[in-house]
Structure formats: C-alpha cells, structure tokens
Amino acid sequence: MDKVAINLTVNGRNRQALVPPRMLLSDFIRHELELPGTHVGCEHGVCGSCNVLVDGKAVRSCLMFAVQTDGARIGTIEGMGADGSLHPIQEAFWEEHGLQCGFCTPGMLVAATELLAEKPDPSEEEIREAISGNLCRCTGYEFIIKAIRSAAQKLREGNGAAQTESA
C-alpha cells in the first residue's frame, strides 16, 4: 500500500513523515521518530506502557495508527520537561520512588499528566482510578500514588505551570 504523508507536532516540534497506513503509532514514535521512551509492554491496549498524549488526551499508541495523528499534537515522555529541567510530575516520581524497573513509568507519567490537568487536587480514589489502566508489575502502586499526590501539590503550589506541550 502507498505510504501516507502526515504532518504533526511532536513535543512542540513540527514533524512530517511518510508512513505506511498500517504502521502503529507506537512503532512510529519508537522507530521513525526515534523516541524510545514510549515503551511497548503488551501490544494490545491493556498495560498502558505505551501511553502518549494526543491533543492532551492519554491514548494507547499501540492501538492507534500513525496516520490517525495527522494534524495532531503529540506529547511523549521526552517532551515533558522544559529546557532540560524536569516537569514537576517527573520530579515527584523521582523523589518519591515512584518506580522500580521503570518500564511502566513513561505511561504512568502520561496518565498522571492527563489526570492532573483535569483535577488539580485528586483524591486517592481518583488517582487509583486514573492509573487503573496502567499496569505495574514491580511496585504495589503505593509509591506511584504517593508520587502523583506530591506532583499535584507541586503543581498547585505553582512550582511549575503545566509545562507539558500538550497538557
């Protein structure tokens, strides 16, 4: 099949590409855009490792075709911090030990970004709900939840305005 031209914004930068119609967004991001911070864990839309922001919404990039993102704004983990500094959510995951092997981390950060953009002061219930589509096999989620609470507080205290391009 013929390749399709797409034009999109990735982490604030304009990108153009020719992609096969059936190329998954996850493969496009990892292999074509060379942004391997987006991980692929289950390849069928359940684990959430491959979460990215598409127009501010967390989506599973293993369930979307690259061509569907024509004209969209995409945010990946590599674009979260500004000018080399960490976004408060990243900072919180780092400081609060919100990870072990780190494989689920980029997806968790994306889920947390979406949550905190909508609810600056989420309850524990709401946090659990928001990351219920993100599997982590190493932690028991406790430190992740703590990290998201701490991130929420940092953001509320204006420790950094939402810096994520798409948030």
Next chain:
Amino acid sequence: MNIQSKPPVAAQKLDAETRIVGHDHVHDSASRHVRGQAVYIDDMPDLPGTLHCAPVLSNVAHGKILNIDFDKARASEGVVDVLLASDIPGKNEVAPIFADEPFLAEGKVEHVGQIVGLVVADTLAHALQAARKVVVDIEELTPCFDEAEAFEAQSRTLPDQHLKRGDAQQAIEAAARRLTGRVKMGGQDHFYLEAHTAHAFPGEAGDMTVWSSTQHPTEVQVHVAMLLGVKSHKVDVKCRRMGGAFGGKESQATIIAGLAALAAHATGQPCRFRMRRDDDMAATGKRHGYTINYDVGFDETGRIHGLKVEALAHSGHVADLTGPVIARTLTHLDNCYHIEHADFLGFAAKTNTVSNTAFRGFGGPQGMVAIEAIIDDIARSLGRDAQDIRAANYYGAETGSETPYGQSVFVGDELAHDNPLRNVIERVTSNARWDEKRTQIEAFNAKRGVLRKGLAMMPVKFGISFNLTTLNQGGALVHVYMDGSVHLNHGGTEMGQGLNTKVAQVVAEVFGIPLGDVQITPSDTGKVPNTSATAASSGSDLNGMAAFNAASEIKARMLDVACEHFDAMPSDIDFRDGQVVCGDRSISFGTLAKYCWMKRISLSAEGFYATPKIHWDGKTMKGRPFFYFTYGAAVAEVVIDTLTGENRCLSVDIVQDCGKSLNPVIDLGQIEGAFVQGMGWLTCEELWWDEKGRLRTVGPSTYKIPGSRDVPPVFNVELLENRPNPEETVYRSKAVGEPPLMLSIAVWLALRDAVSSLSGHRLAAALDAPATPERVLFAVEDMKERAGELI
C-alpha cells in the same frame, strides 16, 4: 608487605556507623526513567544491516515432527534466513542443569508454543509474516497436562527428592488425630513489563557480543558458546537493566539470547529478537503449579506429631530449574513450625506444557501454601483458631529448633532472648489490632449478610542462599580513577530491584565518597566472569560483599599512601565526604588517588565473595543450605460476596525483618511489590489451558495481574527495627527480594476464613489457589452443601 594478606571482612567494619549505607537513596536510574532516557535493550538503535527475528511455534502439545516446510517463508518478502535445529553449528542444548532441553525442537514437540524455528528478516513485520507461513507437519501423540496424572503414570523430568526425619508414618498412626487432604495451586506468569529481548552483534574472528535481558549473563555466555560450537571466551554478554524479571529471565532468557546469536552467526549481521507478548507467554516458562497431598497426625492442642507430603510439581516438558525449585519447596514446607517426624516427597511431573522455571520464591511459596492449608484444616477440625495451632507448633524452646533438613533455626541467643519469629508476629498482630479486628469481623458476619469477612495472619521464615552451595559466590570489579571517581562493575544484574544502587552505596561507604562519584556499569561477562544468576534474593548479599572486598582492598593500598603523606598511623586517618582526613589536615579523595598513581600503586581490584558456613547434601537433603533466615508476618482482612464470589482485600499490615537495611525505601518498595505480586498469584492470575494444551491467557486482557484498584486500600508496611543480621552479611543487612511474596498467603488464608465462617468455622473451606471469584463461589456453594444450615 605480605601479599597473602587480603583485607579480611572484619566484622567491626560491617558494624561501623554508616553514612551512605542504611539511608534512603533513590534508584540509580530514576532520573533517567522519568525522562524516558533509561535505555532498555529494545531501545538500542539499530546498526546498519540489523535484522529481526520471529519464532515459529508449535501448535501441537505432543507429537513427532514429520516435516517442516519453509519454502513459502523463505520466499516471503524481506526474509534473509529460516533457521531450524539442523542449522545449529554446536549443541542444541539450553538446559541449565540437566540435558536434552533444546533451543529449537528436534524430531518432536512437547508443548504448544515450543520454538521450532526462527525466521530472520529485514523488519520485524516481515519476520512475523513469514513465520506464519512455515508449515510444521506433526504426527500427534497423547499429551499429559496434569501433574496428578503424570504422577499416576510415574512420568517425571528428573529423579524424585525425598526429605525425611524420624518416622512420620508411625507418628501419624500413633497420634490422637489424623487428617488427609489435598491442596492445588496454579502457576503464574511473570508478566515482566518488558518482554524477553536480545540483540546479538557478530564480531571479528567468530566473536559474538550479546545484549540480553537476562538475570544470568554467564549462563547465556556458556550456552551461546555451546550453541555456536566455540569456547566461552568468544562470547561476551551484557545487560544494563531489565524491565522486570522476577525469575522469568533466569534460565529462559538464554533461549532468546541464544537464538539471536544463532541468527547473527548465520547471517553475519546484527540481529534483534524481541518476543511479542503473546509469544512470550506461550513459549517461556512460569511459576510451577503444584498438587500437594498430605497426611498429618496431631493431638488435641493441634501440635503436629508427624507429616507426610507428596509435592507434585508441574514441571512442564523439561526439567529446567524444577529440581532446585522442588528442593526449596521441601525445605520450606516447615515454614515456621517444628515438625519432628517429616516425610516430604518431591515429584517433578512431566507434562506437555511450557517448562516451568524460577519465579520469586522459587518453590518456597508453594510449600508454605501447603503447610498453612494444613494448619487451617487442623484448626477447623479441632474447632480452634488457626493462631492457636500455629502457636502450638512454632519453632522454639518447647518444640524444637532444628529444621527437618538439620539446620538450626536460631543463631546466638535468639532462642533465649530475642526470637525474631516472635518479634515479627507480636509486632504485626499489635499493629493490625488483631483482637479488635477479630471481634469486629465476628460481629459483621453474625449479621448473616451476603458479604462475609475473613481475617488471617501469615508468618514467614525464608532461607537465604541458593540451596546448591556452589552458586553462593559473587564477584565485583572496582577501579578508582586519578580524579577520585569510581567505576563499579559486579556480577549481579539490575531488574528494577535497586541492586546497583545498593552495591554503589557499599562502595561509596567504603571510600567515604559521595554516591554520585560511583559509576554503575552494565553487567558484563568480560568484566566479572563465572557469575551466578541474580536470584534467590542474594544479589546484594553476594555482589555487595564482593564489591565491599574489592573496594576495601583498594582502600587499604590508598591508606598506606595516606599514612606516608600525613606521616600518621592508619587509625588516625578517616575517609569521609570525599576527603581523606588526618586530624585538622585533609586532602581530597581524588588527590590521594593521584598520589597513588604517581607512586605506581594499583587503583583497581577485583573482589570475590563466597558465602561462609553453608553446606548441603542434595542426596540426603541434609545440611545447612542457608546462611541465615529472614522473617516476616502479615495480617490481611478480606471481604467476599457469597452470591458472586467477588472478593477484596480490605487491609494488610506487614512487618518484615531486613536486618540493618541497606536502603530502607528500596526495601519497602520490594516488600510492597512482592506482596502484591503474591496476591496476584493467589487471587486473580489464572493460567488457563484448553483441552489441546493451548494457553488461552496470553496477554493482560485475559491474564489478570493486580491493578491499582486491586491492592488493599490500607497497606501498612514496617521494617523490623534494630535487628542487625547476627551473621556477617554486608553491613548486617538481610535479603528482601523474595520473602515478602509469601506474606500474601495471608490474603488467601483470609479468604478461606471468610468462606469457613459460613459454617461457624467448623469446616475448612475447599478453596484452592488462585482464589478467583469463580473458585470462591464454588467454595461457598460447597460450604452451603456440607454445612447444612448456614451460620
């Protein structure tokens, strides 16, 4: 200078006040993980000419291979090669212990998902497409899927193991009471988030470099060499990190790495092999399911007089690591209880399913599930609380303190004054407000509602060291550079557990330098050779101590130079905060390093450590296999819906003994993660094979691992305080990777308690593991039938 005098591991050094060890430090890669910059093997960029592999899997459980037709696959777009067993230049052998365990099926297939061939193509998509076009013609033979059936047929993958003390048969017959029963438990998929992956690079003169997501680089090296028909020195295996492993990348990673190397060898180009999740789940090993039959004799107090057990392990099609897994089951069937007359048989059932392998706990959890079910059954039959039965049997002065395999449980004055087992139990029951909870739950259940609650306590004693004495060795390589920065390499692997952080802390502590001055480098068979798997919770015990030895050796040399410089005695000199201090004078650690170099003193050392005191006779199953024991206890409260079987764990309280923890926050994370993983095994994770032996739960959509809403909303974890390891371990710490997994048995016991409450606790619940809603519902129905009128 006496060149024989390597610095001994002086006990006082391990007991000294520490500045870096014993404190919370974030995971060494955390800052890169949150940026998406921590590189996993599949993230490594392609070199020009990189090829991709896809496996051809058997869709028959048992049969003779008549023909493999790969013409269509070979002609398929982008295909460079199709590799079969006959293309292996060396030995088709991946067995970690025994033999006859092939990389690629040869002549026969023994489970659905067995790897028959490998397609190598320019892209992963092309490789996958072509793999589907390979036609494997198989004459089907009768399969066996059940361990009890295999036991009937006496079909095994390795010889039986038998652990005996006293005369169990006679003790059982002479006892006032006797019970027989059976417990079944399922296996578990590791579900590491990063599936198996390897990347092989052919070098000049037949060299091969393999980046492998493996817990055991040495085993990969040895088998790749055998596979290619070269010696080990031709192969270098590296691993910076894994995206989770849990035992699943101990022996199984070798298969993937070996095949990637075979492809690289055959094509002369770099080759990647990343398993798709469903292939990974179908083709690679899991935790052993078990059927455990028991016959127990006891008295009216619940004291066990004799216990006979047949532990039938679901080995799968080959032995793999089943032998040592069973050994650990048999040596953990006692858990915390003294059993004078014991007769434990371990049987490795050969089945036509994927080989079962190492998984966090390594057979220990299965043994403990069995003994706890037995305690529970005894309690119900006597109309007593299970806590009373436990109390009647705990290791101690009144009962005994020697395990059935002959190891003394207590060290020093632990028995008389500071019994660690009692400590964790008392602490956890008080933290959980046990009596109060019990009363509340009784009151709740007395309302006879649809919902019923259950409560249970689970004590854990877990032996630390590989059962096989040989494996208890660690290595490290430390360099100090002229600016005082340090390069650290050790024989362990990082799978998220924080091993690298802990070992770096040890090195920074010895040198008295900031943690950031220690550079952690990928595990590499070319730097630290002949390593053991990072397994058995022993990663920091072995490699931490080896790194301690290496750093101490360099420090001793540096101290000589410092003495000369300051014209002082060694005791006057202190290494701290990046400085070398003598009274009111000091130089930086880097300056001292430079002085050493100028004086032609070596600033590099390899460190080695072999665990002392241990010995084990695998034939008689006697000895002291474990350097020490760790202890922990958990209390869990659950609720079940008696109409649907749905259930929830409402709260858990945990107390875990980590000795003097190297890094408390990392240990807390290990405890929490292990508990949840164990809870998954016992409640929601069900491996389900169809009648053809096809695993139908090959992804997280059908195989349910715990999510953020499945974990107990009240989750209290505490490290037992002031408990330095009485044995001389690295800074008196204790291992933590596996033991807390078994604490989750509290949840399963609490579910049994909730079901049993329907009979007024007169009858034991007929509830196997995993206690899925379906099984809980069946157990409730069964209870209704047996109990007659419900309470």
